[in-house]
Amino acid sequence: MAADPVKQLRVAPGSSVSLRSIDTDERFGWTKAEALDELERVKAQLDLLQQRLAAEGSRSVLLVLQAMDAAGKDGTVRVIASGMNPAGVRVTSFKAPAGPEVARDYLARVHAAVPERGEIGIFNRSHYEDVLVVRVKGLQPRSVWSKRYRHINEFERMLTDEGTSVVKCFLHVSRDEQRKRLQERVDDPEKRWKFRLGDLEDRRLWPRYQQAYEHALEQTSTAWAPWHVVPADRNWVRNLCVAKILLRTLERMAPQVPRPHDGIEGVIVK
Numbered sequence: 069m070a071a072d073p074v075k076q077l078r079v080a081p082g083s084s085v086s087l088r089s090i091d092t093d094e095r096f097g098w099t100k101a102e103a104l105d106e107l108e109r110v111k112a113q114l115d116l117l118q119q120r121l122a123a124e125g126s127r128s129v130l131l132v133l134q135a136m137d138a139a140g141k142d143g144t145v146r147v148i149a150s151g152m153n154p155a156g157v158r159v160t161s162f163k164a165p166a167g168p169e170v171a172r173d174y175l176a177r178v179h180a181a182v183p184e185r186g187e188i189g190i191f192n193r194s195h196y197e198d199v200l201v202v203r204v205k206g207l208q209p210r211s212v213w214s215k216r217y218r219h220i221n222e223f224e225r226m227l228t229d230e231g232t233s234v235v236k237c238f239l240h241v242s243r244d245e246q247r248k249r250l251q252e253r254v255d256d257p258e259k260r261w262k263f264r265l266g267d268l269e270d271r272r273l274w275p276r277y278q279q280a281y282e283h284a285l286e287q288t289s290t291a292w293a294p295w296h297v298v299p300a301d302r303n304w305v306r307n308l309c310v311a312k313i314l315l316r317t318l319e320r321m322a323p324q325v326p327r328p329h330d331g332i333e334g335v336i337v338k
Contacts, residue, residue, distance in 0.1 A: 073309055074316050077296040079289035085282045087297070092242040094299040103304045110311045111151030117318040121186055122156045123325040127231040128183040131314055132191045134200070135239035136277060137267050138249035139300045141192050144239065147307045148314065149190065158183050161192040174198045174216070175223055182232060188314075189232075195220060199284050204276045217287040224293040234293035235317045237310050238281060239300040243274055 073096050079085060098106075121127065131148075133141045149157050160181040169177045175195055183189030199216050202208045224234045241249075250271070253263040270277070289295035296313050300306040 072312065074296070074312050077298055077309060077313070079285050079295040079297060081290050081294070083286070083289075085285045085297070087240060087278050087282055090240060090297055090299070092240050092245065092299050093301040095302065095305055098305065098308070100302075100304050103308045107147070107304070107308045107311055110308065110315050111148075113315055114148075114311065114318065115151050115153070117315070117321075117323060118152045118156050118188055120323040120325055121188065121318065121321070122153070123186075124323040125186040125326075127233070127321060127323065128185050128187050128189065129314070129317060129321070130183055130189045130191065130227065130232050130234045131310075132194045132196070132234065132236040133239060133310075134194060134196050134236070134281075135300065136241055136246060136274070137270055138246045138253070139239040139241035140303055140306055141239060143303060144237075144307060144310050145190055145192055148311055152188065156186065157188050157190065159190045159192060162194055162197060175219065179223070182227060185231065195223070196284055196288075200277065200280050203280050204273055217284070220288050221290055221293075224288075224290070228292040233317050233321055235313060236289075236293060236295045237298050237313060238285060238295060239306060239310075240297050241300040243271075245301045246271065 073094075121129070133144060135141050145159055149159065158181075162178070162181075165174070165177065178191075178195040181189070181191070199213050199220070203210075203213050227234055250263065250267055253259040285295050285297070296309075298306055298309045298313075
């Protein structure tokens with residue numbers, strides 16, 4: 069498998085983004101069988117590097133997943149995390165703020181959930197809801213949400229400076245594929261619990277969400293915390309792309325196991 073899409077998927081800082089021009093069904097010349105085989109190889113490498121990251125204990129990784137409904141955030145988390153030690157992975161799903169969360173600034177609950185040193189953190193939705201849902205549904209005036217792009221960039225810069233590598237993936241699904249998946253949820257008793265009537269309202273707001281995502285990608289893809297637009301119409305393409313992006317991040321970090329304590333080499337355990 070020669071194609072490596074990581075660089076192709078990355079949103080260059082300062083560039084404009086047109087989601088309509090990005091193919092949600094891109095396969096990079098892969099077959100499904102090749103992609104599944106490659107995914108197992110990538111997951112094995114992720115497992116090794118995660119162990120080194122935990123042993124090193126001085127840095128962390130934060131993977132942010134954002135998408136329209138039914139793009140596969142849960143499925144991506146399940147596949148990516150399945151090959152790693154659960155003790156070293158922290159998954160956080162952000163719902164609408166409630167209770168004590170609304171009494172603090174919008175980033176407070178996010179900061180509390182960032183991974184500890186040695187961990188890989190995965191955000192299933194994230195602080196970006198506060199420039200997406202809040203904007204599209206008019207929950208805050210423009211004078212409020214428009215400042216948050218700068219807040220987010222500075223927040224992610226601080227995380228990076230403190231040793232957390234931030235990598236962000238927008239799972240890009242087509243409107244037609246979303247319709248099929250939402251209908252599957254309605255028709256399947258095992259999936260029906262995931263469907264809510266609000267999904268239909270959000271679907272009617274599709275153009276506004278696409279515009280909001282484009283603006284967020286343009287404003288917050290930075291050298292220290294880049295966005296990647298991942299084609300999500302095919303689960304096996306989506307999963308492999310995200311796994312490769314995460315692997316590239318860990319390879320660049322090159323975590324190292326610490327030196328053993330003096331006197332350990334040559335010890336015979338009886």
